[in-house]
Amino acid sequence: MTEHYDVIVVGGGGAGLAAAVSAAERGAAVLLFESERELGGSTQLSAGMFTAAGTSVQRGLGVEDSPEAFFQHYMDLNQWLLRPGLIRGFCDRAGAALEWLIGLGVEVPAAISGDAHTPGLCRAGVEDVWRGHVPKDQGYGLVRVLDKARRAHRVEAVLGTRVQRLRTTGDRVSGVVADDVEVSADAVVIASGGLARDPELLARHYPAAARAGADLFVVAADGSRGDHLRFGAQVGAALAGDGWGLMLPTAYFQRLHHWQSGFPPKSRIHVNARGRRFMDEDASYAVSTGIIDAQPGPVWAVFDERARRALPPGYAHWDAAAVLREAEAGRTARAATLPELAELIGVPAAALTAEVARWNDQLPHGTDADFGRHETLRAKGSTAAPDPIGEGPFYAVRTLPAELVCTHAGLEIDATAAVLDERGGRVPGLFAAGEAGAGVLGARYVGGGNAVANAITMGRAAGLSAARRAA
Numbered sequence: 009m010t011e012h013y014d015v016i017v018v019g020g021g022g023a024g025l026a027a028a029v030s031a032a033e034r035g036a037a038v039l040l041f042e043s044e045r046e047l048g049g050s051t052q053l054s055a056g057m058f059t060a061a062g063t064s065v066q067r068g069l070g071v072e073d074s075p076e077a078f079f080q081h082y083m084d085l086n087q088w089l090l091r092p093g094l095i096r097g098f099c100d101r102a103g104a105a106l107e108w109l110i111g112l113g114v115e116v117p118a119a120i121s122g123d124a125h126t127p128g129l130c131r132a133g134v135e136d137v138w139r140g141h142v143p144k145d146q147g148y149g150l151v152r153v154l155d156k157a158r159r160a161h162r163v164e165a166v167l168g169t170r171v172q173r174l175r176t177t178g179d180r181v182s183g184v185v186a187d188d189v190e191v192s193a194d195a196v197v198i199a200s201g202g203l204a205r206d207p208e209l210l211a212r213h214y215p216a217a218a219r220a221g222a223d224l225f226v227v228a229a230d231g232s233r234g235d236h237l238r239f240g241a242q243v244g245a246a247l248a249g250d251g252w253g254l255m256l257p258t259a260y261f262q263r264l265h266h267w268q269s270g271f272p273p274k275s276r277i278h279v280n281a282r283g284r285r286f287m288d289e290d291a292s293y294a295v296s297t298g299i300i301d302a303q304p305g306p307v308w309a310v311f312d313e314r315a316r317r318a319l320p321p322g323y324a325h326w327d328a329a330a331v332l333r334e335a336e337a338g339r340t341a342r343a344a345t346l347p348e349l350a351e352l353i354g355v356p357a358a359a360l361t362a363e364v365a366r367w368n369d370q371l372p373h374g375t376d377a378d379f380g381r382h383e384t385l386r387a388k389g390s391t392a393a394p395d396p397i398g399e400g401p402f403y404a405v406r407t408l409p410a411e412l413v414c415t416h417a418g419l420e421i422d423a424t425a426a427v428l429d430e431r432g433g434r435v436p437g438l439f440a441a442g443e444a445g446a447g448v449l450g451a452r453y454v455g456g457g458n459a460v461a462n463a464i465t466m467g468r469a470a471g472l473s474a475a476r477r478a479a
Contacts, residue, residue, distance in 0.1 A: 021049020133455020
């Protein structure tokens with residue numbers, strides 16, 4: 009006899025846990041499958057930052073904001089290529105989803121945060137109103153709170169079990185098959201993550217990642233193998249977000265999340281193949297990846313010996329000793345003078361020398377008339393002006409988008425997180441969220457916390473919708 013549940017959730021990351029808990033809160037009997045040996049997925053590996061508008065945290069700091077303003081910014085940044093109804097639903101619900109998390113026990117103090125790791129409110133991207141909510145204990149703490157709620161609602165989690173396929177009855181989804189065992193349900197939520205760990209699917213649905221070549225490294229969870237696309241193909245689901253994803257700019261030598269790899273020196277200048285400075289070096293990755301991709305030839309982070317020595321110890325890659333090893337191995341360019349460095353990296357010496365001189369005339373004195381980096385540093389809580397770049401030897405580190413965080417190609421959903429078919433109709437009984445449910449994460453990632461907010465907000469929407477269908 010086939011075992012029956014009201015709701016089955018496939019995937020135990022942030023989206024899956026939010027869906028499972030939300031459905032159980034409405035009285036649904038829920039079963040959760042997770043392919044890996046522990047819950048958490050990519051959410052557990054993240055900083056846990058959550059973008060939302062009109063929240064109690066913002067109000068506690070006297071910040072005036074609204075879902076309407078969030079929606080306008082979100083759509084403008086993505087050039088209105090996203091479906092307004094879906095984005096309106098996301099922006100309207102994100103604040104409530106954050107308050108729900110806070111009610112479960114997630115701590116986000118009403119305090120100013122200068123980065124993605126200090127609990128409080130920070131600048132998430134290029135928005136004029138700060139919307140980045142950083143929880144205590146990062147993504148790990150967020151997952152622990154959700155898992156505690158899962159256990160309190162007696163939602164069984166089957167770990168180390170990869171769902172093979174969907175179960176269908178007529179035109180509706182009626183459960184799943186896992187370990188060759190059929191389990192029936194009134195509704196199924198797919199929250200199995202993205203496709204970053206499947207090279208074939210990555211080449212097909214996010215080929216831009218290949219531009220990083222051998223420098224590419226993936227920080228998504230191991231379970232991000234594109235199972236959602238295989239499930240969707242069973243039922244004729246439409247796809248959205250094809251060709252979109254998030255690549256963070258990094259040094260060629262990085263291979264870990266930046267809080268493990270470390271951070272480049274504050275006193276640095278980014279130049280392109282013409283030897284010209286072209287950006288605010290601390291610009292949000294909402295826009296920095298696109299800016300770097302638009303440059304001719306390779307991009308270089310140029311700094312001096314004083315900046316190298318000032319790197320804080322304890323990081324895997326941006327560490328004074330590690331950079332020195334790269335230089336001595338000949339992989340990082342190093343020269344006694346800027347003209348010699350320019351020759352090594354193939355840029356015009358006059359341009360590089362002039363750009364460093366202009367930078368020295370501005371940033372160490374607290375201003376950046378060209379790119380406004382002094383404002384970005386201030387928003388990050390960095391009040392001390394950078395040191396001049398002038399003490400040889402000088403270094404140049406090749407910098408490019410190479411850290412693959414998430415992919416945006418998935419099953420098209422509407423504002424209720426229902427999966428849509430190729431005619432735009434709902435696939436009966438099927439819902440999706442997180443990277444698996446596509447349409448919220450666009451060509452432009454709005455800033456830190458976009459993916460986590462999407463996972464939790466649409467995961468909650470999926471769980472509530474699935475519970476309603478079961479009822």
